[in-house]
Amino acid sequence: MSGHSTWPEWVYVGVVIALLCYVGAEAWNIERIIEHVPEDAEIIKVTGQQWIWTFEHEDGTKEIGELHVEKGKAYKFEITSKDVIHSFNIHDYVVLLDAVPGRVNTVWFSPTDVGEFDIQCREYCGLIHYNMRGTLIVEDKGA
Amino acid sequence: MVLELQKPRPIWQIMFSTHHTDVGLLYLITSLAFMFMGGALALLLRVELFSPGVQIIADSMTYNRIFTVHGTTLIFLFILPSASAFGNYLVPIMVRFKDMAYPKLNAVAFWMIPPAGALIWLGFADFTWYAYPTYSVVSAPGPAADMWIFGLKILGVSSILGSINFVVTIMKCKHPDLPLSKMPLLAWAYLTSSLITLVAVPTFAAALLMLLTDRLGASGFFNPAMGGDPIAYQHLFWFTFHPEVYILVIPAIGFMYEIFPRFSRKPIFSHSSGVAAFTLLTIVGFASWAHHMYATGMSFTEKTVFMVGTLAAVPASAMHTFNFLATMWGGRIKFATPIMWAVGGIALFFSAGAGGVVNSAMPLDFITHDSYWVVGHFHLFVMGTILFGTVGFVYYFFPYVTGRMYSEVLGKVHFILSFVGTVLVFFTQHILGLFGMPRRIYDYPPIPEWVQMNIIISIGAFIIGIGMAIFLVNLIWSSAKGKPADMDDPFGLGGKYYFPYQAKNPSH
Amino acid sequence: MKGIIGIGAMLGLLVILPSIQYVLAAGDSAGEYLDRRVVIWGLFYRLMIVAFTVGTVVSGLIVWLVLRFRESNPKATPTSYEASGSW
Structure with missing residues (x-):
């Protein structure tokens, strides 16, 4: 020095x-x-494909572009993709994970507020990436 | 050092020259040209995002192509060549050798850049600057994608050749009286960044080949349908491109190590701590690549390891900042344009670094990953730090190349517009990311906060654009009509410059 | 002396290795309900407090340096290197 x-x-x-x-x-x-992850978390299978989200609940019901969940329960997403890499994002609930073809990624959350929230894709996936959107609908079955 | 404009030569003499100052001049002009081209694309993007709905870009594919070429151009065709430009000028002078170690190789490395740039610009690929499979394998339209791959391949080879040249020039051609420990910090910057290049870039070169054969259907390295793994590409890619961040930023820090002591009228606070920080960064820079991939479903263990690796790189950058501030302390600073850029550069360097530390905290990735936060963060680095350092050095170097002074008033206006614009654009982008706007989207829903912030960002971008237009005018006008510079002391600082401005170019 | 260092290193490893094991594997066990938003944004705000505190100090220091050591400051004095003309 x-x-x-x-x-x-x-x-x-x-x-x-x-x-x-x-x-x-x-x-x-x-x-x-x-x-x-809480042990009683319900599993929801999330599949991304150009350019929609599909969801499959534990009881076998399928939804496209919309996801209905109940307030106060815990849900574990098993996320995968059919074609290219997407990224499953519910910004209001700070849920974000890539949907990678050939892999299953998991993330869990427990909704606390009733209402509608945006689901979007955060990984560039082509032509309609900007509009690969969905809706999360949180319902209160107890009320 | 060259004084092209005072002693004009036919242009082919410069183009076919292998002298280091001529090659440096070619690098400099090419990289600045690409800077203006890439910046113009950014303005197009900002016009499109000014408000929801279609503005001037008709479809999303065009938009995707524009941001891809914007990123590729500014990283590979502006920042890397501009660093090589000043390296070519200065490294031989700083190590007191007559030229680069391999002059012909040097010219070859430069002449690989124009064809690569042509491939990238004529192809106009759409798969973003990182070309993640499986999109790039199964979905990206050719031949644009293939042209991009070839272009990047050529640029990779070019930067490896350039780095070999720098390492050999410094290690083997250095004057025997000059020990490494006394070598100027800018030369140290070139030594360390070239070493990083030599270790990091071949990985990406290999990944590009695999990507190409995957696209041709001959292999399935990254295609799950053929038993491959797209995440493997991301590892290979970021193993090159996280260290690449340091390849880009280290020369810019080296420029600041020239500028701060010169205009503060005192030596650098601690030469050895600068050397230590460069060396540390060279090594630790390789321990953090997968922090770009937290969201790909990494395990807790992997995330922890790469978070620690990322944080470990911070003290080195902090040491540079300390060195700059301590150099200014007790000086008598003449605020000519170059040091204004350097001071603005460290202020933004700190902001970018603080954002990076916050970013490396793995749970926050759930908020920020692939949002506009990330866009704001790395632009603060590449624009706020690297471009600021580089442009400051362009001003600093201007009299040596042209023999004339740039316009000090225009230079300061350029700085103020750029600084204000950079803060407006990239700080706002951080906040926009916190509101959840994803990057790389052509259009967005009319959420009021998003709309307001996008308007602010676009206005900031236009301010930067005006500044850059002034820069261009200043460069052209001053090199033709500027007042002749006092070549012994162009900035009126007193004192001797330790590198002579007359490189012995045999063509002169 | 060498023996002491060796034993010290062994004992050190015995502490360090299990704690690394714990640190790296801590994500595995099952947990309870919590609100991700509260936890993650809470962390974000704590880190922002740190970042902005440090940022205030650094930017304040830069502004002070620029004002105090500029050439046109009345208190500016030539540095000790200016006489010899090399720095």
Whole structure:
């Protein structure tokens, strides 16, 4: 070093590393919490294809472009694709996972609010990618 | 260094020259031309997205083609060649050698770029700059896609040849009196980024070949219908292109290492910490590629490993920032145009880095992945940091190439417009991403927040566009009519420049 | 001395390896109902607080540096390198 004091730089690097450790630990902890799927989660099979979403419930009912779920239950999506890579996204519920042909990816969520929410595709999949949309309809069967 | 305009030569003498300053000039002009072309495409995209519905682009396929060529052009035909341009000018001078180690190879590496650019622009492929299978294998229309693959293949070979040249020039042709530890940081930047290129780029070259044979139906590496795995391509791709981020940013940081001490009138705060940070980045840069792929269904273990790898690369970048600020501290800074770009560049570099740290936290990927957040994030890097560093250095270098001064007023106006525009566009894009707008969409539903933010972004983009038009005028007008520069001290800083401006070009 | 270092390294590994195992495998067990939105956006806002705090410090420092050490500042003095003319 060119003859001047370097301790400020070491302090600074230490602070940066401490902040990064905080970020890493927090992220690790949250990811750990949200990856734990409840045991009674209902499975919904999601299939992406150019350029629609199809859904199959556990009881065998199929839906195209619309998905009906009940408030307060837990659902586990098993996501796959028929042709190219898509990305299944319900932004309002922070659900996002790629639909990859030949693979099944899983993510779970539990809706808390009744209403209609947008489903969209977030991975470029061609001509109508911009309009590969669907609707999530959360109903309250108890009420 | 070349003074083409003061001592004109016939153009073929420059084109067929193998002298490093001539090749550097060719690189520079080509890359700037592609910068304006790629930027013009961005403006088209922003006009289209100004509001929901069709504006000027008739169909989504055209839109998809435009953003693909926009990204490909600016990364491969602007940033990489512009780094090579200044490397060609300066590396031989900094290591005190008469030319690059392999002058003919150098010219060959440059002359691979125009045909590759022609393939990309004549083909106009639509599968985005990363060409993910299976879309690129089963769905993307040819021959555009195949032309893109060949174009990228050629560019990959070109950058490998260029990197070999830089590494050999620095390691083998360096003057014996100049130890590596005393070599200027810009030369260190070229050494480290060339080493990254040599390790990273062959992987993508291999992936491109596999992609091509997959498209021809001869193989099924990435096609699940034939037993392949599309995720394998993403691993190969990002193993090249995450380090590529560092290949792109390291020369820009090297430019700032030239600019900050020069205009602060004091030496760099710590040469050795700059070297350490470059070296660290070279190694750690390879530990983070799969953070682009959290959403492909990776396991918790994989995500954790790549998050740690990503965070590990941050201290090195932070050391550079510290070095820049500490260099300014206690200086007497003359705010000519180049250092304004450099200061703006580090401010945006910090923002981009902070966004990147937030991004690397794996649960947040559920919010940000493939949304406009990501678009804003990496544009802050490539535009806010790399382009700012590069353009600052273009201004810094202008008198050496042309023998004339650029217009200081226009340069400052260009900076202010670009800085304001960049903040407007890319900070707003972060927020737009949080509201859930996916990237690469031709049209969007009229959600009020989306519409408002898209209008702001488009206005910001037009501001940048005006700035770039001023830049073009400044470059052309000043190189023809600008006032002659004082070649010993064009910026009036006092002091000696440690590299001589007369490279001994035999054609002069 | 070498023996002590060796034993220390062994003991260190005995602590580090299981904790790495725990850190990397923590996603496996079954869990309870929770609202993803609250958890993930909560993390986002905590990180934003950190980012904006650091950002304020950094950008404030840059602005101060630019104003204080500009050539036209009344307090600006020539650096010690200007006399020799090389830096």
